[in-house]
Amino acid sequence: xxxxxxxxxxxxxxxxxxxxxxxxxxxxxxxxxxxxxxxxxxxxxxxxxxxxxxxxxxxxxxxxxxxxxxxxxxxxxxxxxxxxxxxxxxxxxxxxxxxxxxxxxxxxxxxxxxxxxxxxxxxxxxxxxxxxxxxxxxxxxxxxxxxxxxxxxxxxxxxxxxxxxxxxxxxxxxxxxxxxxxxxxxxxxxxxxxxxxxxxxxxxxxxxxxxxxxxxxxxxxxxxxxxxxxxxxxxxxxxxxxxxxxxxxxxxxxxxxxxxxxxxxxxxxxxxxxxxxxxxxxxxxxxxxxxxxxxxxxxxxxxxxxxxxxxxxxxxxx
Amino acid sequence: xxxxxxxxxxxxxxxxxxxxxxxxxxxxxxxxxxxxxxxxxxxxxxxxxxxxxxxxxxxxxxxxxxxxxxxxxxxxxxxxxxxxxxxxxxxxxxxxxxxxxxxxxxxxxxxxxxxxxxxxxxxxxxxxxxxxxxxxxxxxxxxxxxxxxxxxxxxxxxxxxxxxxxxxxxxxxxxxxxxxxxxxxxxxxxxxxxxxxxxxxxxxxxxxxxxxxxxxxxxxxxxxxxxxxxxxxxxxxxxxxxxxxxxxxxxxxxxxxxxxxxxxxxxxxxxxxxxxxxxxxxxxxxxxxxxxxxxxxxxxxxxxxxxxxxxxxxxxxx
Numbered sequence: 001x002x003x004x005x006x007x008x009x010x011x012x013x014x015x016x017x018x019x020x021x022x023x024x025x026x027x028x029x030x031x032x033x034x035x036x037x038x039x040x041x042x043x044x045x046x047x048x049x050x051x052x053x054x055x056x057x058x059x060x061x062x063x064x065x066x067x068x069x070x071x072x073x074x075x076x077x078x079x080x081x082x083x084x085x086x087x088x089x090x091x092x093x094x095x096x097x098x099x100x101x102x103x104x105x106x107x108x109x110x111x112x113x114x115x116x117x118x119x120x121x122x123x124x125x126x127x128x129x130x131x132x133x134x135x136x137x138x139x140x141x142x143x144x145x146x147x148x149x150x151x152x153x154x155x156x157x158x159x160x161x162x163x164x165x166x167x168x169x170x171x172x173x174x175x176x177x178x179x180x181x182x183x184x185x186x187x188x189x190x191x192x193x194x195x196x197x198x199x200x201x202x203x204x205x206x207x208x209x210x211x212x213x214x215x216x217x218x219x220x221x222x223x224x225x226x227x228x229x230x231x232x233x234x235x236x237x238x239x240x241x242x243x244x245x246x247x248x249x250x251x252x253x254x255x256x257x258x259x260x261x262x263x264x265x266x267x268x269x270x271x272x273x274x275x276x277x278x279x280x281x282x283x284x285x286x287x288x289x290x291x292x293x294x295x296x297x298x299x300x301x302x303x304x305x306x307x308x309x310x311x312x313x314x315x316x317x318x
Numbered sequence: 319x320x321x322x323x324x325x326x327x328x329x330x331x332x333x334x335x336x337x338x339x340x341x342x343x344x345x346x347x348x349x350x351x352x353x354x355x356x357x358x359x360x361x362x363x364x365x366x367x368x369x370x371x372x373x374x375x376x377x378x379x380x381x382x383x384x385x386x387x388x389x390x391x392x393x394x395x396x397x398x399x400x401x402x403x404x405x406x407x408x409x410x411x412x413x414x415x416x417x418x419x420x421x422x423x424x425x426x427x428x429x430x431x432x433x434x435x436x437x438x439x440x441x442x443x444x445x446x447x448x449x450x451x452x453x454x455x456x457x458x459x460x461x462x463x464x465x466x467x468x469x470x471x472x473x474x475x476x477x478x479x480x481x482x483x484x485x486x487x488x489x490x491x492x493x494x495x496x497x498x499x500x501x502x503x504x505x506x507x508x509x510x511x512x513x514x515x516x517x518x519x520x521x522x523x524x525x526x527x528x529x530x531x532x533x534x535x536x537x538x539x540x541x542x543x544x545x546x547x548x549x550x551x552x553x554x555x556x557x558x559x560x561x562x563x564x565x566x567x568x569x570x571x572x573x574x575x576x577x578x579x580x581x582x583x584x585x586x587x588x589x590x591x592x593x594x595x596x597x598x599x600x601x602x603x604x605x606x607x608x609x610x611x612x613x614x615x616x617x618x619x620x621x622x623x624x625x626x627x628x629x630x631x632x633x634x635x636x
Contacts, residue, residue: 163481163494164508173495176481180488190482191592195567199532202568209524214517249513250520274509 002132006105006119007139013079013103015045021085022051022092026158026193028084029054031129033063034151035083038142040066049073051092060192061154062147074100082117084129086110107132127167130155134175146183153184154193162194203233208243214253220314221247222307224259240270248272255279255314259306267306271295282313320439320450324423325457327437331397331421333363339403340369340410344476344511346402347372349447351381352469353401356460358384367391369410378510379472380465392418400435402447404428425450445485448473452493464501471502472511480512521551526561532571538632539565540625542577558588566590573597573632577624585624589613600631 010016018036020028032048039046048066071093080101085091085108091098098104106117109132111124126132130152137148156176160168163176180186207229213222225240233239240260247256255277258270269286271279273293280295288297299306328334336354338346350366357364366384389411398419403409403426409416416422424435427450429442444450448470455466474494478486481494498504525547531540543558551557558578565574573595576588587604589597591611598613606615617624 164505164512166505168498168504170495170498173491173498177488177491177495180486180491186486187482187484194482195563196569197567199530199536199568199570202527202530202564206524206527206530209520209527212517212520212524218517245513246520249515250517251514252517 002107002121002136002139003119006107006121007136009079009103009105009119010039010081010140011042013044015076016047016079016081017073017077017097017101018046018048019080019082019085019091019094019097020048020050021082021090024050024052024054025084026058027128027130027155029058029061030151030153030155030158031083031133033061033066034130034137034148034155035081035133036066037063037145037148037151038137038140041142042140047073047077049094049097051094057193057196058154060189062150070094071096073097077101079103079105081105081107083107083133084109086113088116107136125169127165127169127172128156128159130159131172131175134179144179144182149179149182149184150189153179153186153189157190158193162190198239200233200235201239204229204235204239205243205246207233208258209246212247214250215311216315216318218250218252219254219318220311221250221253221256222259222311223247223257224261224303224307226261227263244270244272248274254318257307257310257314259303261303265300265302267299267301267303269297269299269306269310271297271310277314277317279314281317282310285313320425320454320457321437324425324437324439325454327397327421327423328357328399328458329360331362333394334365334397334399335391335395335415335419336364336366337398337400337403337409337412337415338366338368339400339408342368342370342372343402344376345446345448345473347376347379348469348471348473348476349401349451351379351384352448352455352466352473353399353451354384355381355463355466355469356455356458359460360458363394365391367412367415369412375511375514376472378507380468388412389414391415395419397421397423399423399425401425401451402427404431406434425454443487445483445487445490446474446477448477449490449493452497462497462500467497467500467502468507471497471504471507475508476511480508516557518551518553519557522547522553522557523561523564525551526576527564530565532568533629534633534636536568536570537572537636538629539568539571539574540577540629541565541575542579542621542625544579545581562588562590566592572636575625575628575632577621579621583618583620585617585619585621587615587617587624587628589615589628595632595635597632599635600628603631 018032020032036046036048050069053069104117106120108122109126109129113122208223211224244258256272260268273279278292280290280292283290283295283297286297336350338350354364354366371387422435424438426440427444427447431440526541529542562576574590578586591597596610598608598610601608601613601615604615
């Protein structure tokens with residue numbers, strides 16, 4: 001439960017800045033805007049200060065009039081609240097804003113959060129920071145409305161992968177049930193957030209699939225993406241995100257590898273596993289990092305020998 | 319609310335057959351097995367009689383020992399319950415089983431249900447038959463357990479497209495919240511049901527994407543699938559399902575068309591729209607049918623002229 005000190009500090013403040021982490025995702029943005037709308041209803045002056053502007057995919061999200069981008073805004077602030085931000089480094093350039101006030105609050109759901117603010121509340125059992133903000137808005141006695149509900153829906157739905165990830169709990173669905181009762185356009189938002197793609201990304205997927213190789217009786221999937229493919233698809237580097245899941249989602253595949261040749265002989269390797277293979281080990285061996293199920297590294301060399309090397313590593317773990 | 323007559327009839331029966339519709343989907347199978355497990359806990363003899371066997375994708379679902387396939391099983395039945403079945407035609411060959419008893423119950427959430435049984439309960443406000451079975455099991459005073467919860471989770475999650483479709487309500491999430499509290503392995507089940515594919519389907523997607531054309535300033539997407547592509551991918555006819563969504567999900571696309579050439583000059587046309595174009599109109603014009611957002615028809619001719627014809631129709635609706 002969020003302690004009284006945090007609630008009192010918010011209640012007694014008048015001019016509040018709310019900061020999501022750099023490269024803000026749905027949880028960070030949705031949580032900041034939901035809290036911002038709630039504080040506005042308490043007659044506070046509120047700015048949501050972002051490092052970058054709101055990504056196109058969230059262009060429908062309510063409360064964007066509160067957003068300012070960059071580190072300039074500091075006018076008379078008496079409280080800065082960071083949301084979904086595990087450490088000071090994730091504040092980015094806006095560290096000036098954070099340091100411009102004596103009162104700071106850090107609310108997050110990352111277990112690794114190092115409690116860098118004056119007041120801190122970290123709950124690693126929450127699937128999303130949005131779940132914590134839901135409770136906080138209740139504690140602040142603000143009436144929920146469709147705008148707040150929509151922001152929190154986006155926060156929680158995105159951080160749980162549309163309620164599919166391991167972090168999804170009974171509480172998650174209880175909160176979402178309540179939010180929907182205030183008027184969330186579930187199908188429209190889901191369509192925009194989860195089922196939207198670009199023609200460039202689709203074309204890149206096509207090129208990538210054309211290179212799909214299944215080895216070791218279908219347990220290992222390899223895909224490679226060259227600059228030529230990106231060019232032919234009109235795609236950007238970020239369009240490579242998620243392509244590793246094409247292989248991972250195939251029945252029988254345990255480990256999926258994407259070899260992205262960024263410049264001649266310079267490969268970025270993306271690894272995913274499904275159940276038991278620790279791809280983090282493989283990435284670590286080549287100076288990369290990550291977790292058991294998702295990891296990455298960079299290797300210089302030619303496609304065939306790199307593929308062979310990684311294959312040998314993965315074979316030992318099958 | 320399900321009426322007392324239905325509850326009393328179930329309570330007083332001893333040997334019950336539960337029937338999903340033909341080509342049973344997640345809602346039909348999950349609902350039947352959940353109710354089957356609940357009735358077994360009330361010491362009834364229960365068979366879930368299916369037209370076809372349980373599809374591979376649901377191989378993890380609890381209660382499969384109750385399943386028998388085909389129309390033979392009639393031993394001493396005193397009650398037949400159909401679930402998720404809109405009309406008698408959807409009972410298929412098992413009509414013999416249905417007709418072998420005097421007591422029949424029809425429980426469904428399709429608004430078009432024509433109440434063909436002795437006792438009928440149709441609630442079109444439920445997102446899935448699974449939501450109704452959840453209430454029914456409560457009325458039967460059976461304790462929920464992880465098996466019942468898992469079956470109902472599958473039923474509701476699949477019929478709401480993982481909580482993304484328009485039918486998803488506050489009630490849907492309230493029920494799911496309760497079910498998860500009994501022990502549903504959300505991430506494992508979601509992975510199997512929503513994120514699993516086959517290498518053949520992935521390869522077919524690759525071939526299909528290679529044919530992607532965007533016309534009318536990106537508002538109309540065309541893809542075609544030939545028998546050669548199916549063969550090259552090692553894919554089956556059913557692997558064509560869903561490929562129309564690749565085009566539909568592209569930002570800016572309003573209508574998506576898949577032209578599937580089943581035999582030389584014989585095309586099956588699959589149409590989807592995103593917001594305002596009524597593709598049902600187009601399908602109807604060529605002797606097909608469907609809804610505003612999803613429709614289909616069959617046309618004989620050559621690829622280019624069919625494409626041109628459909629393009630002209632769609633252009634008028636843009």
